[in-house]
Amino acid sequence: MSTRRLIGILTGRTALVVLLIFWLFPVYWLILTAFKLKVDIQSSDPVWIVTPVLDNFIWLQQNFTFDPLKHSLIVVFLSVAIATLLGAPMAYALARFPFKQRDDVEFWVISTRMLPPEALIIPYYVIMIHIHLINTVTGLTIIYSAINLPVIVWILLAFYRMMPASTEEAARIDGCSLWSAYFRIVIPMSASSIVAAALIIWIMTWNEFFFSFVLTSSNTTLPVEVASFLANGFNPQYGPMAAAGLILTIPPLLIAFFGRQYLIRGIQGLAGGEAR
Amino acid sequence: MKVEGQPAPVALGAERSRARRAPRRSIDERRWIVPLPGFILLALATFPPFFYALYLSLFNFDNQAKIATQFVWLQNYGTILSTSRSLHAFGETLVISFQSTLFSIVFGFAIALLIQRYAPRLDTWLLILFLLPMIISPVVAALNFSLLLNTLYGPIDQVLYGFTHNVIAWTDTPFLATEVIVMNQVWQSTPFAILLFYSGLQSLPTEALEAARVDGAQGFTFLWLITIPLMRSIVIVTVLFEFLLASAQFTPTQLLTSGGPGNATESIALYIYRVGIAETGSISLAAAAGVIALIVTVIIATIWVKTTKAKDLYGIERDAVWGEADA
CATH class of the missing domain: 1.10.3720.10 (MetI-like)
Structure with a gap:
């Protein structure tokens, strides 16, 4: 019973975390793109993490x-x-x-x-x-x-x-x-x-x-x-x-x-x- | 019968009683002065535009002089109800609204339930994180999805390309374009459902839940037969609210698909903007479409208000209203 319960809780929390990651991914991608260089934005493979640069803000x-x-x-x-x-x-x-x-x-x-x-x-x-x-x-x-x-x-x-x-x-x-x-x-x-x-x-x-x-x-x-x-x-x-x-x-x-x-x-x- | 110089006895009596109760009455008689400006602004912002829209919809409109010229009875309504483009706009709005409402309700309920069951201590933080899409401007949401779904540089296409070796052009077929709009709408409007359902779950009567558990209800049976019926009015309100939100959407259709391909994803708001202002300037036609949209909305809104007035949305009784006794 208690093992089942534990598994249940773990599954529920994992589901929450996964959902949250998908849910907020668009926001993450927006922030990421804002701090990317043009080369990284237009690369043919997705770039998931960058060192932030302010080029886009300066351009604005x-x-x-x-x-x-x-x-x-x-x-x-x-x-x-x-x-x-x-x-x-x-x-x-x-x-x-x-x-x-x-x-x-x-x-x-x-x-x-x-x-x-x-x-x-x-x-x-x-x-x-x-x-x-x-x-x-x-x-x-x-x-x-x-x-x-x-x-x-x-x-x-x-x-x-x-x-x-x-x-x-x-x-x-x-x-x-x-x-x-x-x-x-x-x-x-x-x-x-x-x-x-x-x-x-x-x-x-x-x-x-x-x-x-x-x-x-x-x-x-x-x-x-x-x-x-x-x-x-x-x-x-x-x-x-x-x-x-x-x-x-x-x-x-x-x-x-x-x-x-x-x-x-x-x-x-x-x-x-x-x-x- | 009036005698000059001598006020009628009744008037005299009234005068006297008013004098006696002067301090309390005079304040209460002038109490409407404070809220009045608000009511006036609201009245000015709703009634004249509404009647003006009705008026415009019954006339032909001179787009140069910006005045109505010729009375044409219900001809504009006839045009709206017989042109394929406008009918398509109404139909497309219905399709988008139905899908968005359905997905928002399902996601919203699931997430609310997960938070309540598995992470009740973190509820404020989780709620606020799940709420973020709602407080982001629809413009930024559309911009997000255009970044994500870009066929060349978007991460979704790049990841999918690894599996399918096909480029998916999201906005090129009517079906996919509609789904993109729905996705955008669901992302932005689900938080509302999450929050409402979460408050609903919080305010369920614990005795009833306990009783059902003792009687042996479990899992989905419990959810379907106990939880959801207890939350009936919240579910109704959420469905109607989501539907209203989705049916008025303009930004994603304008910015993500520009109503395309062709006019496939043209919602009613976009239709009104384009026909009335952007393209041809048939203001009367757009006004007629607006009136029809308004009638549909008023029907939905009436059901909503009636439901919320059933007073136990969160199990709260209406408080006794001050002064009700002497009214």
Whole structure:
């Protein structure tokens, strides 16, 4: 019995390790390619390990501007800040204020989060042309804020539902107004959930490709710039492409390792509920 | 009957009672001021574009002036539902979504189960490592796979060449190209299933599991008859979420296969982008396709919301809502 058990555990763990190696191999290959010489990238036998060289990054630095990175940072930080500031009170109101059509309003907010981007892109595109916000950082910021809003509401709503109302009620009885109870009691209590939600939309916005690709051309963000390597057709510059891809991947990776608890909670929240 | 200079008695009474309860009521009456800007932004970002898309889809569109010109009833919808290219795009999206959902669910459940059974102490680290593909930009994912699957320099082809002595052109046949897209999608969306299933497994009621064990349930029987039924609502939510994710995918089809060979892997998102913006500029046609995609999504989303509202997604009861009693 105990030998069988031991074999079972060993098999299970081996399976996990093998799966993990396959799972992360694409990431390893990306990092490897980013630090390879062109000779190694275009060798006819696979090169599995190299001494890292920075040639590809230097090539990037010589041939590209920092504008896409700058646009990305501006758009992401602004839209995440706007969505979090506007979204947290919305979630609170939906969780705590009783009113007749609450279920309908809630359904509307949640359903906007599931709107397929391809259904919105055409009207957004035409509207942006008419209000002269096409190919601008401002236009992109507005759109991203609106897209991120329901995500924040969705994650925080689940949290506020789980949170007992008694603490706020005690504060109200002691003379706090509704919103000062919210800012002094509820926000500190829900800070970790707000951080989790904000990190999630930070990553989603940082990675976003579709809207940025369609709505901007010269004032574009980093993912679109990186993607332009692939669109180059014959003989793309694989080394610099991998290096650029790695630059795009570093911030989410840092978030994943340093904020892993938040990230896990945030992604669970994405599905409409947090685990305890 | 109103007498001038003398307010009606009812109004007077109301005035008095409002004055008495002034401090509490006035705050609660203005409580919507704080969340209101968010609701307005959301309303502006969803309703006008939606109705504008409906409007555009019923008209012909002048691509030079960027305005709708001529009312054509449902002609654009007719075109969408009778052109082979658009029907193929819908079909291809369905094929990709079904396959991605299936593989994501199977892989996700297996990995979640393995972590829970064999390495529960390392769960956070394992989860975060398995989650990595999800937090990587779809652009980088596509770029990864184009590196891996490159026919000349990609490691997969180079290793396979040793066995088969054949070069596999991954994006040259419709079948393989579709599978490449599915692979990319599965890699990126499985982490979500892993995480959901893992939380589901964690929150299963231990008494029920114990009871089933005592009754002699084991192995796959246990999994099939006890674990999965207990996780029913999580499974439903995950399936729907994976399906929605996959059906909206744009990046891999655009970057890995450019919809090719021919239009074989053109998903609905790519079709809308190409027909509406990139190629011909038939905005109305693209808008009509978007409306159809929207209707399909709304149906799926409704089922999802109804399921999550069944409130025991993680076995959590909805908390009593503040003020429900006096509403």
